[in-house]
Amino acid sequence: MEFKHTSVLLQEAIGQLKIKEDGTYMDGTLGGGGHAGEIAARLGDGGRLIGFDQDGEAVEAAGRRLQPFGDRVTIVKDNYCNAVDVLKDMGIGGVDGILLDLGVSSYQLDTLERGFSYKYDAALDMRMDRGQALSAKDIVNEYPEEDLFRVIRDYGEEKFAKNIAKHIVKARKDKPVETTGELNEIIRAAIPARMRQAGGHPSKRTFQALRIECNRELEVLQDSLEGFIDFLNPGGRLCIITFHSLEDRIVKTVFRGCEHPCTCPPDFPVCVCGRRPKGKAVTRKPILPGGEELSENKRSKSAKLRVFEKVAGGG
Numbered sequence: 001m002e003f004k005h006t007s008v009l010l011q012e013a014i015g016q017l018k019i020k021e022d023g024t025y026m027d028g029t030l031g032g033g034g035h036a037g038e039i040a041a042r043l044g045d046g047g048r049l050i051g052f053d054q055d056g057e058a059v060e061a062a063g064r065r066l067q068p069f070g071d072r073v074t075i076v077k078d079n080y081c082n083a084v085d086v087l088k089d090m091g092i093g094g095v096d097g098i099l100l101d102l103g104v105s106s107y108q109l110d111t112l113e114r115g116f117s118y119k120y121d122a123a124l125d126m127r128m129d130r131g132q133a134l135s136a137k138d139i140v141n142e143y144p145e146e147d148l149f150r151v152i153r154d155y156g157e158e159k160f161a162k163n164i165a166k167h168i169v170k171a172r173k174d175k176p177v178e179t180t181g182e183l184n185e186i187i188r189a190a191i192p193a194r195m196r197q198a199g200g201h202p203s204k205r206t207f208q209a210l211r212i213e214c215n216r217e218l219e220v221l222q223d224s225l226e227g228f229i230d231f232l233n234p235g236g237r238l239c240i241i242t243f244h245s246l247e248d249r250i251v252k253t254v255f256r257g258c259e260h261p262c263t264c265p266p267d268f269p270v271c272v273c274g275r276r277p278k279g280k281a282v283t284r285k286p287i288l289p290g291g292e293e294l295s296e297n298k299r300s301k302s303a304k305l306r307v308f309e310k311v312a313g314g315g
Contacts, residue, residue, distance in 0.1 A: 006106060007034030008300045012287050013099060013239050014038045016307045022046035023096035024233075026087065028080030028224075029053060031105045033062035039099070040069040047072060050087060050095075054079045054129040058105065079129070081220045084231050094233040101241045102221070103303065104211070116211060118203035121181030126207075126214045136210045140183060141176045145169045155218070155246065156209030164190040164206055180207075208244065218246055225254040229278050232310035237282070243302050248286065255281040255308045282307040 013035060019025065021044035027036045030053035040049050049072060053059050059077045066073045076086055080100065087095070108128075109117050115125030115136060126136035139151070145165050153161035167190040168177065177183055187203045188196065196202045212218055228238050242248040261275040286304035293300050 006297045006299070007031075007038075008101065008103060008293070008297065008303045009241055009287065009289055009305045010034060010038060012305055013101075013241060014042070016239050016282065016287070016305065017097040017099065017237055019043070020047070020096060024048045024092060024094075025050075025097045026083060026095050026099070027051040028083055028098060028100045028228075029102065030062040030075065031055075031058050031101065032107070033065035035099055035101060036062060036073070037065055037069075039097075040066060040073050043069075043072055048074070050074045050076065050083075050090070050092070052076050052078050052080045052083050052086075055105075055108070056130065057107070061107075079220060081224045083224075084227050087231070094231055094236070096233050096236045098228050098232065098236075098238045099241075100221075100239070102217070102247055103241065103243045103299070106299070115180055116207070118180055118184055118201055118207045121179055121184075123179055124177065124183060126211045128215045134214060136214050137176075137178060139210055139213055140168055141172050151213045152206050152209045154209075155212040156205035156207075157245070158205040158209065160191050160195070161206075166190070183207075212246070218250060221247060222250050222254070225251065226258060226278075229254075229258050229308060229310060232279075234310055234312035236310045238308045238310075239305060240307075241303055241305050242286075243304075248304050248306070251306050255306060258308065276313070277311065279308055279310040282309050 019039060019042040025039050027039065027049065030036055030051040036049060036051045043049060051062060051073065053062065054077065056077060059075055063075055078086060104116060108114050112120050112122040115122050124135065124137035124140060148165035148168055149162050152158050152164055158164065164187055167186050171177055171186050177186065184203050187206050191202045232238060240251050242251055258278040259280050261277060262271050263273045263275060264271050283306050286306050289300040289303055
């Protein structure tokens, strides 16, 4: 299958980056190269784009798509959490803009052997980087019941998390849970019949939780954001597209902390902690897809774009 992904909030994100022809930019989640292609097309002599993705198939697809831009574009197979160190090793001391699109690509969802989707019966996998050891199958079959409950509750916000974890542990005593279809049946049995149709497919939240845990998605996001802001040149912007409330909450909290970092008690007449704002959140409310995009791409409905701008001397 061809690596396919419709870039969400494409023009909105590119516009918010305020691309300079001679600027240096980073795309931390290349996917099929949709956002990256738009960035590269706006660069001129001296402009540079460095793209990262941990998915080898995404790297190959983006390489083909971005080939016409020549040495203006550099592609690195790595998780974006390592991007700042990689860029420093390349002799880059700061960038003018960073983009993260945290959505799972259509290719990953629709390719059976990747095991991301509850819509198809396939081997449980869900690894963004297929070279990593931990898979969703390992989590389902090896995590203690209390850890399964925590993952499904916290990352899936699933109200029946306790019962689902209990049913998984009971089922795996007879035989390992190896496919998405088997997991679907276990989840279905764990949710009361009258509740199965409420809020969409009964497996949706559990599959989201397992994918997040498998790829350390929230941990990586939390650990990377402030470092990205620090790595921006003055006036540079960090643009992040999220797809569920857990991601958006992290982004909003980090942006707020970088804009208002003072830790002094509110009754202090002057700041004594010495923590200075790193910049400002450009978007007080997230930018959402418009009606046309929503009608053309149903997977865009939960997307939110937030933007942070670095100030001179920030931090």
